[in-house]
Amino acid sequence: MKNKGLQLILFILSLICLIISAKLFYQLGIYVDEANTSPSVVLGGNFGVWLEWTHLALIGAISVLSGIQLFHK
Structure with a gap:
């Protein structure tokens, strides 16, 4: 039971981090569109863009x- 609760907390926290990161990436896209610039300029180059995609x-x-491990069996 204790292990299952820990897995649930890990799943919820990772899901929250994914939602926050996706929202920030979406906001970056809105800014880039409105300021008529590119993500490379905002993130400091192509390496920053690759890091952001890798992060997501x-x-x-x-x-x-973590979801598979939580809901498996």
Whole structure:
């Protein structure tokens, strides 16, 4: 029971982090569109853009894997 509760907390926290990161990325897109600039300029170059995409992908993977582990059996 204790292990299941810990897995649930981890899943909820990773899901919240994914939602926050996706919302910030969406807001970045809105700013870039309204200011008529590019994400590379805002994030400091192409490396910053790759880091942001990697950040979203890793948080998404953590959320999926923790959800699978929580709901498996």
